[in-house]
Amino acid sequence: MASAQPGVHALKLQPPSVSRTLRNGSNFTKWDEDLSTVTPVTLCVDPHGFYLYWTDQNKETELLDLTLVKDVRTGRSTRTPKEAKLRELLDVGNLVGRLENRMVTVVTASDLVNVSQLNFIATQEEEAKMWCEELFSLASNLLSHNLNRDQSLLKAYVRLTLQPNPEGRIPVKNIFRLFSSDRKRVENALESCRLPYARVPILCLMLTG
Structure with missing residues (x-):
């Protein structure tokens, strides 16, 4: 069949498209059960869709390469805080919507063994859902996992400018x-x-x- 084309061409791959909301950032609370810490942060994605990054009130910025993200969850599949003290710090009662529906759990892995999670909580359920959908779309973009030389240099430059x-x-x-x-x-x-x-x-x- 001479007219047949490889599947990769049929997919019509598109580069990552980062919405204005993700570029401008949203207010979240980052929490860590192991450390019993709760930190207000501004969560953002750079315009090229390379990194998820968050900045705390001290202007300290941490970032995550989106190609390491394997899943982004909200709802019942998220991890919610079990410790009463941590739930109190999150001030759950003053936020709108069910707790698990405002959670955003980012699952990362560099291999099949080293799997970890980052946990954030949004102020509204719709906000958490939107971030989950768009982050997963960016993380699963095939072009992001197969950068050419120029894009690799740009990614390195973006990483340096974010911190x-x-x-x-x-x-x-x-x-x-x-x-x-x-x-x-x-x-x-x-x-x-x-x-x-x-x-x-x-x-x-x-x-x-």
């Missing part, structure tokens, strides 16, 4: 951490810029590769 220091600059330690497998090339790139390390332009780093 600046208090002065708004990219810490050199983050560059070394990101490219830890090729430290010598990083050192050569930094030296070739002939600038103080705190002001190293990332584009210069990329072009010297």
Whole structure:
């Protein structure tokens, strides 16, 4: 059958599309049962759909590579806090809707063994549902799992810009951490810029590769 096409062409793959709501961010509460901690955060996704990241009240930002996300859950399949103290900290009684329907559980795994969960709670059920649907769509996008060279460089750049220091600059330690497998090339790139390390332009780093 000469007219037959491989399935990947029939899928008409589209790049990730991040909604304005996810780009602008929403207010969530991040909770950890093991540590008995509750932290108000702003949850966001970068415009390219590479990372889920959250910023706390101290302007500290953590991020998660969306290609590591295996599932995003709300409703009965989510993990809800069992500890009474933690439930009290979440102030469950003052929020609208059933607890499990406001939960967003992000399941991550780097392999079949190392599976973990991140737990967030939204203020409304519809908000939790929307975030679950859109995050899972971004995490399962086939193009995100098969980046070309330019997209890989862009992803590295986006990661660095999401965690600046208090002065708004990219810490050199983050560059070394990101490219830890090729430290010598990083050192050569930094030296070739002939600038103080705190002001190293990332584009210069990329072009010297």
